[in-house]
Amino acid sequence: MSANTATRGRARPRGRHALLGWLYATPTAVFVVALFVVPLGLVVKMSVSRWPLLTGDQGFNAPDNFVKAVDHRFFTDSVVFTVKYTVLATVLLLVLGLGLALLVQESSRWNNLLRASFLIPSALGLASASLLFYVFYSPYASPLAPLMESWGFDFLGSPTAALLSTTFLIVWRYAGFYMVLMLVGLQGIPADVFEAARSDGASRWQTFWRVTLPLLRPTLALTTVLCVTGSLLAFEQFYILTKGGPDNSTITVVQLIYSVAFQGQNDLGVAAAISVIVLVALIIINAFQLRAFRSEES
Amino acid sequence: MRRTLGRRSALRSLAGALAATLVLAVAACGGDDGGGGTDAAQAGPNGVDDGSELTLWTRAPLEKQAKLLVDAYNASHQNKVSLTVVPNDDYVAKVGAAAGSGGLPDLFAADIVYVPNWVSQGLFQDLSSNINGLSFKDQINKGHLSAGTLDGKPHVLPFVLDLSMLFWNKQLFKDAGLDPEKGPTTLEEYADAAKKIQALKKDGVYGTAAGLNCGGCLVFTWFPSMWAGGAEVMSPDGKESKLADDTAQKVYSTWADLWKSGAVLPSSAGETGPTWTAAFTEGKVGLMFYPATLLSSTPFEAGVSGIPGPGGGASTFVGGDGIGVSKDSKKAAQAWNFLSWMMSEDAQVEVLAKNKDVVSRADLASNKYATADPRLVTINQVAGQGDTPVALNFQQAFNAPNSPWLTLVRNQVLNGKGDLQKDNEEITAVLQQ
Numbered sequence: 001m002s003a004n005t006a007t008r009g010r011a012r013p014r015g016r017h018a019l020l021g022w023l024y025a026t027p028t029a030v031f032v033v034a035l036f037v038v039p040l041g042l043v044v045k046m047s048v049s050r051w052p053l054l055t056g057d058q059g060f061n062a063p064d065n066f067v068k069a070v071d072h073r074f075f076t077d078s079v080v081f082t083v084k085y086t087v088l089a090t091v092l093l094l095v096l097g098l099g100l101a102l103l104v105q106e107s108s109r110w111n112n113l114l115r116a117s118f119l120i121p122s123a124l125g126l127a128s129a130s131l132l133f134y135v136f137y138s139p140y141a142s143p144l145a146p147l148m149e150s151w152g153f154d155f156l157g158s159p160t161a162a163l164l165s166t167t168f169l170i171v172w173r174y175a176g177f178y179m180v181l182m183l184v185g186l187q188g189i190p191a192d193v194f195e196a197a198r199s200d201g202a203s204r205w206q207t208f209w210r211v212t213l214p215l216l217r218p219t220l221a222l223t224t225v226l227c228v229t230g231s232l233l234a235f236e237q238f239y240i241l242t243k244g245g246p247d248n249s250t251i252t253v254v255q256l257i258y259s260v261a262f263q264g265q266n267d268l269g270v271a272a273a274i275s276v277i278v279l280v281a282l283i284i285i286n287a288f289q290l291r292a293f294r295s296e297e298s
Numbered sequence: 299m300r301r302t303l304g305r306r307s308a309l310r311s312l313a314g315a316l317a318a319t320l321v322l323a324v325a326a327c328g329g330d331d332g333g334g335g336t337d338a339a340q341a342g343p344n345g346v347d348d349g350s351e352l353t354l355w356t357r358a359p360l361e362k363q364a365k366l367l368v369d370a371y372n373a374s375h376q377n378k379v380s381l382t383v384v385p386n387d388d389y390v391a392k393v394g395a396a397a398g399s400g401g402l403p404d405l406f407a408a409d410i411v412y413v414p415n416w417v418s419q420g421l422f423q424d425l426s427s428n429i430n431g432l433s434f435k436d437q438i439n440k441g442h443l444s445a446g447t448l449d450g451k452p453h454v455l456p457f458v459l460d461l462s463m464l465f466w467n468k469q470l471f472k473d474a475g476l477d478p479e480k481g482p483t484t485l486e487e488y489a490d491a492a493k494k495i496q497a498l499k500k501d502g503v504y505g506t507a508a509g510l511n512c513g514g515c516l517v518f519t520w521f522p523s524m525w526a527g528g529a530e531v532m533s534p535d536g537k538e539s540k541l542a543d544d545t546a547q548k549v550y551s552t553w554a555d556l557w558k559s560g561a562v563l564p565s566s567a568g569e570t571g572p573t574w575t576a577a578f579t580e581g582k583v584g585l586m587f588y589p590a591t592l593l594s595s596t597p598f599e600a601g602v603s604g605i606p607g608p609g610g611g612a613s614t615f616v617g618g619d620g621i622g623v624s625k626d627s628k629k630a631a632q633a634w635n636f637l638s639w640m641m642s643e644d645a646q647v648e649v650l651a652k653n654k655d656v657v658s659r660a661d662l663a664s665n666k667y668a669t670a671d672p673r674l675v676t677i678n679q680v681a682g683q684g685d686t687p688v689a690l691n692f693q694q695a696f697n698a699p700n701s702p703w704l705t706l707v708r709n710q711v712l713n714g715k716g717d718l719q720k721d722n723e724e725i726t727a728v729l730q731q
Contacts, residue, residue: 053394054419074700139565140573149564156568243570243699245511247708251700262391264694264701268398 046272053266065273069260072270074248078256085163085252086231092171093227094220097178102208104179105186119176126173130240133169137241159249162242166250169237174230178223185219186212221293225286232282253278338428338623338630345428345635349376352632353403356381356457357389360407360619363458363591363655370649371639377632379405386571390693397421402624404633407457411517411692413445413620414536417453418690422622426451428634432641437661441616441686453622455637456658458591458650460618461681462518464488464606465578466585468599470495470503474584481585481603484610485523488585489552489561495584496561505561507583508553509574510712513704514697517687518615519587519605520707523549525685526607536689537729541706542722548608550710550718557711567712570699590677591618594654602673604680614684656681695728702728 048062069075104114121129135141137155139148148154155165189212197207213220235254238244244251244259251259253274261271338345356364361383368381382403384392390412396402397419408416416422429435429443429452439456446454468478474494482488492505509515521531529545532538540546556562563577577583581598587605604612621640623633639645646657651667656677663681668674689695696703702724709716 052419053390054397054416054421056398138573139568140563140577154564154568243511245570245699246568247713248700248705259698259700262394264691264698266390266394266693 043272043275046268047276049269051267051269051272053261053268061269065267065269066277068267068270069273069277072256072260072274074251074256075274077248078251078253081250082232082234082252085167085234086228088163088167089170089231089234090224090227092167093174093178094223096171096175097223098182098216100175100179101182101186105183115179118179121173121175122177124173126236127240129169129173130237133165134240137165156242157246159246162246162250166237166241169241170231170234174227178227181223181226182216182219185216188219189215217293221290224293225289228289229282229286232278232285338423338425338634340631343428343431344638345633346631347376347635348632349378350629350632352377352379352405352629352636354379354381354621354636355389355393355403355406356383356619356621357386357407357409358383359386359589360458360460360591362595363650363653364407366649366653367457367640367645370645371636374644375635375639377635379636393421397625400626402626404624404627404629405621405636406624407619407621408454409514409697410442410445410456410617410620410686411689411697413442413454414448414688415690415692417446417448417622421625422446422453423625423627423630424451425453425455425622425634425637428638429455432638434641434659434661437659438641439616439658439660439681441684442618442620442658445686445688446620446622454620455622455641457619457621457640459616459656459658459681461590461614461616461656461677461684462522462587462605463590463614463677463680464585464603465588465596466491466601467578467581467583468601469581470498470500470584471601473500474498478599478601481601482606483603483612484606485527485549485552485608488606489556491585492556492561493559496559503582503584504563504577505584506556507563507566507569507574507577507586509569509571510562510566510708511568511704512571512574513699513701515569515571515574516703516707517696518589518617520549520553521687522587522605522613522615522684523607525613526605526611527609528607528611532687532689532729536687536692537726539695539722539725539729541703541725542718545608547718550707552608554711554714589617590614590656593673593677600673602676604676604683612680612683614680616681616684616686689729691729691731694731695725 046057047065048060050058050061050064052058100118104111104118124132136144139145139154139157142148154161156162193211193215194207197211202210233254234252235258238250238252238255239258242250244255257271257274257278259265260274261268354364354368364381364383368379372378389409393402393406393408393416402421432438439459442454442456442459443452446452464481466478466481471478471491474491474497476491476494482491488506494505495503496505508519524531524541524545527545527548529543530540531546532540553562557567563583565577566574575586575588575592578586578588579592579596590602593600593602604614606612621637623630623637627633641659643662646659646662647665647667651657651662651665651674654667654671654674656674657663657665657668660682663678664675668678695701698704702721706716706718706721706725709721710718
């Protein structure tokens with residue numbers, strides 16, 4: 001086999017080889033360029049141009065859009081709210097995902113049923129799930145309407161209630177997904193490690209704290225990055241459930257981008273500027289997270 | 299380059315074989331790329347009906363009227379209009395994206411409050427020679443026509459008029475010991491009636507309702523209350539908000555009192571628009587400010603009158619959609635054929651009035667369908683006292699989900715906090731951007 005490659009290598013000039021390599025890489029490269037590099041370039045161009053929604057490109061104007069973006073009356077509010085929501089959602093999802101994974105990892109009769117029931121919500125699109133909860137939370141159409149009326153409670157009526165109700169939807173929708181990721185991580189830990197811990201007389205808690213968690217580090221890194229990124233880019237659930245209300249208390253950054261672009265201001269330039277700011281922030285946050293998880297490992 | 303020239307001259311000779319006027323029109327375009335297009339101005343008073351396919355966009359709240367009009371047109375003409383109905387919240391985004399990429403349909407309707415902005419951005423073609431040629435031009439609804447007029451040139455015609463009116467449920471009025479044939483004539487009487495219906499303590503029945511988290515609904519229903527009270531909501535140029543004056547304050551305090559007394563449907567607080575009329579239509583609300591386009595789909599006996607202000611008066615918001623030929627249309631002459639038919643007596647009376655809708659020509663107001671239903675007569679009369687506010691930044695100031703107008707109303711009515719003057723200045727700041 002190796003002799004065969006060697007002769008072929010000698011028979012063909014190095015250039016042909018490189019060309020073949022490029023050929024193999026082309027499909028991926030085309031997709032990356034068409035679906036990522038070009039749109040990204042367009043967004044960056046928009047962010048430095050005067051670009052109203054209805055009239056299109058009006059030429060270079062940097063850094064006006066960035067000034068307007070940061071000066072927007074909801075910019076700070078939306079950043080604060082997005083971070084608050086991200087912390088809440090990430091903590092809940094990771095803890096719950098790990099808890100559920102530990103629950104269904106032990107073999108029992110109900111295992112398959114439990115796994116399936118936790119995972120079913122993941123089969124529903126986020127927008128559909130949001131619409132489902134929109135009706136469920138509606139004081140008008142919900143099956144809980146009589147209950148809400150007698151308690152004088154409204155799921156989306158106050159800023160805190162709206163945040164918690166939306167977080168509940170997200171936990172319901174994603175807990176199963178994170179459970180599966182955690183389960184894969186747990187099953188990747190060799191059984192003899194646990195056996196060794198047991199024969200050393202470690203308690204359940206000690207095993208979890210000293211063995212399971214450290215060995216689960218790569219999985220935790222992956223889930224944290226996924227969850228933080230997903231939550232920072234939250235849009236559908238708030239767009240459908242709260243529309244940023246009540247009283248502009250639940251505007252996420254992506255919602256701000258959408259509303260600047262399409263709901264009133266109709267300014268794609270400023271919207272693109274906020275997008276670029278979010279992109280840079282995400283790159284920094286993710287680099288920081290990956291480094292944090294890696295450095296302790298080595 | 300040579301090939302394009304060749305194709306264009308081929309097109310010219312083809313057009314010449316069809317009609318000499320078309321050749322003139324194309325030649326006049328010169329190097330313009332509208333070689334195969336037609337111009338509405340040259341199309342004559344009725345436009346061209348030659349079996350073309352036309353596209354038309356409208357937003358969901360006016361779906362019923364738009365469908366009726368399009369079906370009636372398609373049944374009687376060779377041109378065929380295909381209708382696309384877009385959800386209300388997505389309409390601006392869809393039109394904006396299409397405008398940027400040159401993909402607007404031949405005809406599209408726009409919420410009349412956005413029309414001034416869209417006309418000034420050049421989304422509609424100038425229809426002045428066509429509209430000025432109409433013999434009944436002076437009879438066309440003035441609010442709509444002026445909203446679509448730029449530098450004295452009308453670009454837009456009224457598509458469907460939607461007026462906000464006071465509707466009351468006659469059965470609930472009877473139950474509460476109120477006169478079912480006579481609605482409240484002042485905002486104070488309105489609040490009183492709502493409380494009396496609330497006092498019936500019927501299961502799931504409330505005195506009144508409003509879209510308290512829906513800027514557009516509040517504009518549509520509360521501006522008339524202020525007009526009826528003799529106030530203005532904005533300066534005539536649409537640059538300064540006057541929503542903190544005495545009359546406006548009386549409107550807010552009346553509603554704040556109603557909300558506190560529990561006579562307002564609780565879901566009103568979070569209502570963002572999609573279901574703001576649903577409870578009344580189901581007979582669970584005593585009286586409310588309600589769109590007149592829903593008259594035909596209100597299944598019970600309802601009374602109708604103009605929206606009263608503090609101390610009396612009656613007014614209405616002349617809303618609805620204007621329609622025009624888009625900048626991207628290559629079939630302007632055919633599109634004008636639809637518009638000129640739409641303004642004709644056939645369409646106005648036999649389609650719109652027959653469906654209990656308001657006609658957009660004053661000379662057709664007392665048609666046979668209107669006289670058969672006294673409520674339509676009331677609506678047509680109040681239409682004359684109504685108004686259509688004009689401002690370039692209307693959407694951002696009032697209709698957007700996070701508009702300063704919504705903040706002002708929610709602070710005054712629901713939260714009982716906030717500085718009215720400051721909130722009002724915020725609206726002015728947005729109007730002046």
